[in-house]
Amino acid sequence: MLTAVRAPEVLSDAVSLLSADAGALLIGGGTTTVPGLNRGTPTTIAVSLRRLRSGLAGVTLEGDVVTVGALTPLAALEREPRLAFLHAALATVGSPTLRSTATVGGNFFVEEPYGDVACALIALGATGTVVGPTGEEILAAEAIAADGLPHGRILTSLSFRLPPDGAWRFRKAARRALNSASIVTVAAVVVEDGGVVSTARVALSGATRRPKRSPAAEAALVGRPLDHATAEAAGRAALADAEAFDDEYASAWYRARVLPVHVRRALIGD
Structure with missing residues (x-):
């Protein structure tokens, strides 16, 4: 049960408060931590950063x-x-x-x-x-x-x-276009040189247990033209880095099924 909330005015004090109590909970914006506290928690102390926002925002x-x-x-x-x-x-x-x-x-x-x-x-x-x-x-x-x-x-x-002009890619599949949890999210920075991909960073969320890079998708892109065939190959390769799971939004099977499609759509919009 929460019994105290500390709101230090100095960052070093926040670090000290957290370090002193292994069960202390850190609160930033509070959009996920506060609802959890309201449902009940064994945490007895929370450390709020609200008084540090002027120095830790912008x-x-x-x-x-x-x-x-x-x-x-x-x-x-x-x-x-x-x-x-x-x-x-x-x-x-x-x-x-x-x-x-x-x-x-x-x-x-x-x-x-x-x-x-x-x-x-x-x-x-x-x-x-x-x-x-x-x-x-x-x-x-x-x-x-x-x-x-x-x-x-x-x-x-x-x-x-900042990514080079034209290098940024993003695609999110969800049950609704806005205000909905992810089924599959793909973000990427893809740089082309001489008609082929010179560097690529591809990240996945929704179909993974934690947001993560997809080295397999990146390897499928580098050194190849960014066309439909390459984008499809990268989508298939991304499955090697997926960790699809079941929840109320989608099944693991469905997440794995649509991941290659949304990797391709993120990369070439097709």
Whole structure:
């Protein structure tokens, strides 16, 4: 049962509070943690970051490097003209009300099938800045999504490079076009040179247990023309990295069945 909520004004105090109690719960935007608390929890103390938002929210751009504070609401990214390529993807996540509260960093810690933002940032090659008892470290976004963070560590920001013009790809399949959990989400940055794919980062969500890259799909793309046959081959290859599961939105069978289709559609729109 929750008996205390701490809201430190200094990041180091938040780290100390978390480190001192192995059962302490960290609250950022609270869109998933607060409902869980309302349903009942053995957690006795929560550490809220609400008083740290001014320092852990916002978007900065230096050259082509974007840095996003971990407590930045998704709605703030939708209003950022320099991130226009992401707006369509963000619009598929929850409702406007949810996006005004849900944070960019928090999406790395929600259960699937809700990791669309993490999926997009993995495809963009993002790294996260993490602060803990021993100081600051930089981790790949895909590592944070896969493993979470040790207790006492706090994700403070995420950084990535703007993709080259025309290189960004995103596709989400859901029961409804908007405000629905993912059945399959595909995000990718695909760069072509001389008529063939020179580099590719493909990330999956919805059909995986955690948002993750698909090395098999990437290997199927590099060195080949980005045509229908290559996109289909990449879709089939992505199955090797899928971890389809059953839930109230779709069966594991259906997720695996439609994953290759949506990889192809993400890559070439066909």
